[in-house]
Amino acid sequence: MSDPLVSIRNLGLRYGTFRALEDVSADFSRGTCIVICGPSGSGKSSLLRCINRLEEFQDGDVVFDGASLRACRDLPRLRSEIGMVFQHFELYPHLSVLDNVTLAPRIAKGKPRQEAEETARRLLDRVGIGDQAGKFPGELSGGQQQRAAIARALALEPKLMLFDEPTSALDPEMIAEVLRVMRDLARNGMTMLVVTHEMAFAREVADEIVFMDKGRIVERAETARFFSAPTAPRAREFLDRILHRL
Amino acid sequence: MNLNYTFNWGMLLVDPARSWILNGIAMTIGLSLLAWVFALAIGVTIGSMRMTRSRWLRFLGGAYVELFRNVPLLVQLFIWFFVFPLLLPRDWMMAWNGLDHVPLLTALIGLSLYMAARVAEQIRSGIAAIPKGQFAAARSTGLGEFQVYRHVIAPYAFRVMIPAIASEFMTTFKNSALALTIGVAEITYAARSIESWSFRGIEAFTVASATYMTTTAFVVLFMGWLERRLRIPGLIARR
Amino acid sequence: MGFDWAVIHDNLPFLMRGLWNSVQLAAITVVLSFPLGCIVALGRISRRRWLRYPATMLVHALRSNPLILIVFWFFFLVPILTGRPVGDFASVLAAFVVFFSAYFAEIVRSGIQSVRRGQLEAALSTGLTYAQAMRFIVLPQALRSMTPSLATECVIVFQGTTIAYVVGMREFLHTTFLVTERTMRPVELYLFAALVYFVVCLAGSIFARRLEGKAGIPR
Numbered sequence: 269m270s271d272p273l274v275s276i277r278n279l280g281l282r283y284g285t286f287r288a289l290e291d292v293s294a295d296f297s298r299g300t301c302i303v304i305c306g307p308s309g310s311g312k313s314s315l316l317r318c319i320n321r322l323e324e325f326q327d328g329d330v331v332f333d334g335a336s337l338r339a340c341r342d343l344p345r346l347r348s349e350i351g352m353v354f355q356h357f358e359l360y361p362h363l364s365v366l367d368n369v370t371l372a373p374r375i376a377k378g379k380p381r382q383e384a385e386e387t388a389r390r391l392l393d394r395v396g397i398g399d400q401a402g403k404f405p406g407e408l409s410g411g412q413q414q415r416a417a418i419a420r421a422l423a424l425e426p427k428l429m430l431f432d433e434p435t436s437a438l439d440p441e442m443i444a445e446v447l448r449v450m451r452d453l454a455r456n457g458m459t460m461l462v463v464t465h466e467m468a469f470a471r472e473v474a475d476e477i478v479f480m481d482k483g484r485i486v487e488r489a490e491t492a493r494f495f496s497a498p499t500a501p502r503a504r505e506f507l508d509r510i511l512h513r514l
Numbered sequence: 515m516n517l518n519y520t521f522n523w524g525m526l527l528v529d530p531a532r533s534w535i536l537n538g539i540a541m542t543i544g545l546s547l548l549a550w551v552f553a554l555a556i557g558v559t560i561g562s563m564r565m566t567r568s569r570w571l572r573f574l575g576g577a578y579v580e581l582f583r584n585v586p587l588l589v590q591l592f593i594w595f596f597v598f599p600l601l602l603p604r605d606w607m608m609a610w611n612g613l614d615h616v617p618l619l620t621a622l623i624g625l626s627l628y629m630a631a632r633v634a635e636q637i638r639s640g641i642a643a644i645p646k647g648q649f650a651a652a653r654s655t656g657l658g659e660f661q662v663y664r665h666v667i668a669p670y671a672f673r674v675m676i677p678a679i680a681s682e683f684m685t686t687f688k689n690s691a692l693a694l695t696i697g698v699a700e701i702t703y704a705a706r707s708i709e710s711w712s713f714r715g716i717e718a719f720t721v722a723s724a725t726y727m728t729t730t731a732f733v734v735l736f737m738g739w740l741e742r743r744l745r746i747p748g749l750i751a752r753r
Numbered sequence: 754m755g756f757d758w759a760v761i762h763d764n765l766p767f768l769m770r771g772l773w774n775s776v777q778l779a780a781i782t783v784v785l786s787f788p789l790g791c792i793v794a795l796g797r798i799s800r801r802r803w804l805r806y807p808a809t810m811l812v813h814a815l816r817s818n819p820l821i822l823i824v825f826w827f828f829f830l831v832p833i834l835t836g837r838p839v840g841d842f843a844s845v846l847a848a849f850v851v852f853f854s855a856y857f858a859e860i861v862r863s864g865i866q867s868v869r870r871g872q873l874e875a876a877l878s879t880g881l882t883y884a885q886a887m888r889f890i891v892l893p894q895a896l897r898s899m900t901p902s903l904a905t906e907c908v909i910v911f912q913g914t915t916i917a918y919v920v921g922m923r924e925f926l927h928t929t930f931l932v933t934e935r936t937m938r939p940v941e942l943y944l945f946a947a948l949v950y951f952v953v954c955l956a957g958s959i960f961a962r963r964l965e966g967k968a969g970i971p972r
Contacts, residue, residue, distance in 0.1 A: 344877075358874070360876075360890055376879065421879070694821070723818050
C-alpha cells in the first residue's frame, strides 16, 4: 500500500461530550471496495462524513489524494472529487432527474450545459434509467431515485465514492437493482467505501471489511477471512446475529 | 445627521409622567388579560362549533372567523365605538352612553371578539395536527364522540397548542395598544401623552417598548417552563 | 334612524384616493421588507455569532413591540436623525418596512428550515459552495413551502396600513374618518370601509389558502 487514496490518521470526532469517533486510523488504496459494517451508532456514517468534511472533526486528519483535509482551503473542489450517496437519496425534488445530475458539473465545474447533459444521459443509461431523465424525483420509485443519485455523484468523475447505507431506505425488491449498479462500479475499478448491512453484497464485492464498534475500528480483514474467522469477539457476535437473520 | 438631543430620564419618575406610566402599564396588562380570557372562551366555543357534525354550526363558526379575521382590528374598534351605539334601540343607546368607561368596554369587546377568531383558528389547526389514528383508536376502545374529545383529543391538543396560545396572548397584548385610538389610556397612550407634554419622545417611547419587551420575555420564559413540565415524551412541540 | 347610502357615492373619489394610498403603502412595504427580511433570516441562521446575535435581537425586539408604537418611534425619531422634517408617508413607510421585515424574516427562516438538512449536505457533497447550495437547492424549495405564509403576511400588511391613521397619513381609514367628521354619517361610512377591507382581505386569504394546496412538491 504505497500510495493510499485515503489516509485517516488518529481521527477524533465529538458531538458535545459524546465521542462519535476515537483515534481512528486507516489507509484505503486506489481501486479497492471496502465495506464498513458494525452496529448502529458505531460511527460508520460519521467516519464516511468526515472524509468529505460534512462533519468537522476535532482531532487527527484525513489525507485525500495527498492533500490534508484539515488544511484544505477549497472544500468545494475537494468535495467535487468525492461522490457521496445518501441513505435517503436527497435528490433535489424541484429539479428534473437530468437537472439533478447536471447541476453540480455546470455550477461547480463550469461545464457547458450541452456537455454536462451528454455526460448525464450516458450515466443515466449506465444505471439503467435513461428513459426517466425528464421526470421529477417524486415520480420515480425508490430504487430508481437511488440510482439517479448514484449518477449524480458519478457526474463529477470522482476519484472516490462514499455510500452511506444506500439500500436501508429501500423496499426489498428494489435493493437488488441498486446493488447491481454498485457491483458494476466496483468491477470497473472505482474506489468505494460502503457503509451497509448487506452482507451478501459485502462477501461478493468487497475486497476488505472494516468492522467498527463504539467509534473505533475493531477489526479489518480481507473479505474471505473476515467471514470465515473474525478475530474480534464483537465482530463475531455481530456476524452471527446478522447472518442468522438472513 | 445632527443629534442635539439631551436625555432626561429623571422626569419619568415624577408626576404627572410617573402616574401616567403606572396607570398605563396597569391598563395595558388588565385590558389584555381580560380580553385574552374572553378570547379563549369565545374562541374555544367557535373552534368547537367548527368541529361538530352540524353543517349550520360549522358554517356559523367559519363565517365568524372569516369576518373577524379579514377586517382590520382598528376598523373593528371604530365600528364598536362609533357605529354600534347608533344601531342600538334608543333607550339602550342612552344606557350604554351612560356607562362608565365606555372606551375601555368598547376596546374590551373589540379586542376579545377579534382575538377569538384567531384562537378558533389555532384550535382548529391544533386538532387537525392530531394524527387521524388517534380518533380511530379512541373510538375502537368504545369511547363515544364526546368522550373521545374530552379524554383523548383535548389533552393532546392542549399540550400541542401551548406555544400558539402563548403567542396569541402576546398578540392580544400588543394589539391592546390600538385602544389608544378610542381614548383608552394604556401604556402607548401614556408614552404619547408624555411626549407631547415634555417633547421627550425617546424617553417616553422607551418606557412603552420596555413594558412590551419585558412582558414578552416573561411570557416566553414561563411558557418554556410550562411546555417542559407538560411535555409528552417523544413529541416535539411544533411552532 | 334612516340610512343614507348616497354619502358614499358622493364622496367616493376622495375615499378611493385613500384606498389607493393604503394599497401603495402596503405594496411598497412588501416589496422592500421581503428582501430585507431574507437578509435578516440568513443572519438568523448563520453560524457566525456576530451576524446571528444582532439579527436575532432585532427580530425579537421588533416582534415584541406593537406596530403602532414602532410608527410613533419613527415619526418621532426620523426627523431627529435626518435633521429635517420628512413627510408622513416617508416616516410611516420606514416604520412599516423595518417592522414587517422582522415578520418576513421569520417566515423565510422557517421556510429554509423546513428543507431537510440532507438537501444542503447533498449539494455540498457535489462540490457546490454554501452560497450556491442556498441559491440553487435550499432557497427554491424554501420559497415554495413559504408562499402561503407570504401571501397571508401580505394581507396582514394591508390590514396594518390602517395604523398609519394615527399619524395622520391619508390612508383609507383616515379618509373615511374625515368624511364622517364632515357628513356625520359614521354608520354608513364605517360599514362601507369594513366591507371594502373585508372583500380585499378575504380575497387575499382565499388566494393564500389556494397556494397552500399547491405548495407541496412531490417527494
